[in-house]
């Protein structure tokens with residue numbers, strides 16, 4: 001069994017576990033610490049070290065980040081501390097952990113996991129995973145190959161970032177009923193469908209646990225819409241998958257999945 005460690009850095013918690021890559025499942029029960037606030041690099045790196053050191057893991061570590069990641073560098077930070085912008089995050093995590101580290105966008109990680117082990121397994125053509133949480137994350141696949149950092153949560157809808165209107169945080173913020181929120185999600189899906197004509201859309205993120213409350217409310221459309229299957233574990237599994245695909249040049253730090261294929 002090949003085991004790589006995966007860490008999912010989320011708005012409320014930082015969760016990690018060794019991952020069984022052959023089966024796409026956690027090899028041990030995950031460990032979680034609260035995400036520090038403010039969520040600047042130093043505090044988050046400390047919290048990540050605490051999660052990884054909870055286990056006796058020696059080997060590559062993959063980490064998710066809720067922003068654009070290119071070659072291990074974090075480039076944007078829409079919903080986290082702006083101190084991440086421009087940071088060589090893979091190198092920083094690698095040094096702090098003393099292990100090879102790979103950093104990948106959070107939605108891309110979830111997408112890798114779903115396309116390989118979950119709702120998108122064996123599905124050819126254009127497959128899009130959308131995560132509805134604090135923001136809206138996206139992972140775009142063509143015949144199983146990831147196009148990283150698509151950032152479709154920032155498509156413009158009614159003059160605003162779509163995620164400001166249609167994320168699950170927007171539902172909370174505006175105290176929207178499920179039907180009212182579903183209308184906004186439909187408007188967003190219209191836009192995405194028009195631009196990308198996906199054959200399959202996988203709905204992930206925390207709210208996908210309650211998919212039966214809103215997926216049936218969405219209008220009929222050409223695109224098949226299904227809930228994510230790995231739920232809470234998709235980020236951890238996908239981060240570990242990204243790390244297993246990265247070939248560190250020096251043995252410390254990592255290249256990031258941004259320039260690598262999804263398979």
Ligand code: BGC
Pocket residue numbers: 065066067068076078079105106107108131133134135136137138151153163
């Ligand atoms: C970020 C994306 C991220 C998504 C979900 C957006 O605000 O720009 O990079 O994937 O939130 O966390």
